[in-house]
Amino acid sequence: MEVKTFKSGGAHIPHYKSYTENKPITRMAAPDEVIIPLSQHLGAPCEPLVKVGDKVEVGQKIGDSNEFISAPVHASISGTVTAIEPRPAYTGGEIMSVIIKSDGGPQEFVAKEKRDPEKMSVEELRQAIREAGIVGMGGAAFPTHANISVKKPVEYLVLNGAECEPFLTCDHRQMVERPYELVEGAKILMRCIDSHKCRIGIEENKPDAIQAVSEKARDAAGIEVVPLAVKYPQGNKDQLIEAAAGKFSVRGVRSSDVGCIIRNVGTTIACYDAVASGKPSMERVVTITGPTVPKSGNYIIKIGTRIGHVLKECGVESLDGYKVVLGGPMTGMALTDLEAGVVKGVTGILVLPPDMVQEEVAYSDCVRCGKCVDHCPMLLYPNELSRYAEAEMYDALMEWNIMDCMECGICSYICPAQRPIVHFIRMAKPTIRKMQRAAAGK
Ligand code: SF4
């Protein structure tokens, strides 16, 4: 099979996947208590459907919204609702959450009925995915039912199995262990968007996943596995559709404008589970990793399990001098509060030991080497963006298309002057958004 990739920019970075890539998915014991945020997705937050004192079952819907761009939330354990109140969010601040205390009973989801997706109408498929609260599980957390309710024709469904972010292996293991559900999920999504072609992009450092999915896809009409070169950020939407479907959507053009809908492979498997057995999004596979984590691995973890509890279960006793990152090291977010619970979009929890943590380094002025420009996959000028962001020159930042930066982190990684380019960009974006809203009269 021919190996494909994207043309502009990108970088080869160490992938550190050996800690967990060969570790089969295992289930982490359910905790005594879960904290389930009423908003775990892009769009409107849910209103609670339960009150303090209510008994809930595993998989019961406990929050929903009438807004189209939203996704219901479900109880991940059976027990009693003990509080509905703001609790720490991993993004910082607090978020309204439902707290459930376990009743100590069995905590696995049991399907009430088995359904044959092929006998269901497109509307029934979409409704099953919506009711299960499925959102993008690669981190974006966009409600999937909204994504697959497109009006425009779609040429390609592109499934993201690149998992190019260092350390993470949850998608890899799901492709190896659940290829049947992935291919059947792809068929469901293809029907929902009325597409006859599906490309599953998998980086070639996962040969076992390429083999397992190719075998299951062999007799599936229109579904092909595309091996991708190991190059960061191969899993970003623009780079993925260029490599896997030969379409270009760089800079402000949406994937649907070039006839593509992208879903993550884990999301696709969750869609299959939602349709075939009514299983809601109340647990997910998370990679817990880092060079010193005693029991690193790929775990099925109940939504709402405290991150501190997860780390303890993996044998992490002390975090003195360590850094905990939610997601991978390139696009993840450093955590300060381990009280936050795992949510639907969490792909990994990375524990970096002191020798891998870069303390605040003194950076210097740009030496005009041009490396960041050469490597930026979005064809931006990161050197200029960092200069203008540092000087708070917002009009200039708009002229240099700051909002097209997808914060992949390559420019900071590659800069010999150690300039925290992405940090500058992230800091400037909220002000730009405010200016854009004001200009639009909102
Ligand atoms: S973080 Fe933004 S500016 Fe830097 S390389 Fe990535 S897309 Fe380009």
Ligand code: SF4
């Ligand atoms: S990589 Fe750093 S030093 Fe080189 S041009 Fe970009 S900002 Fe300047």
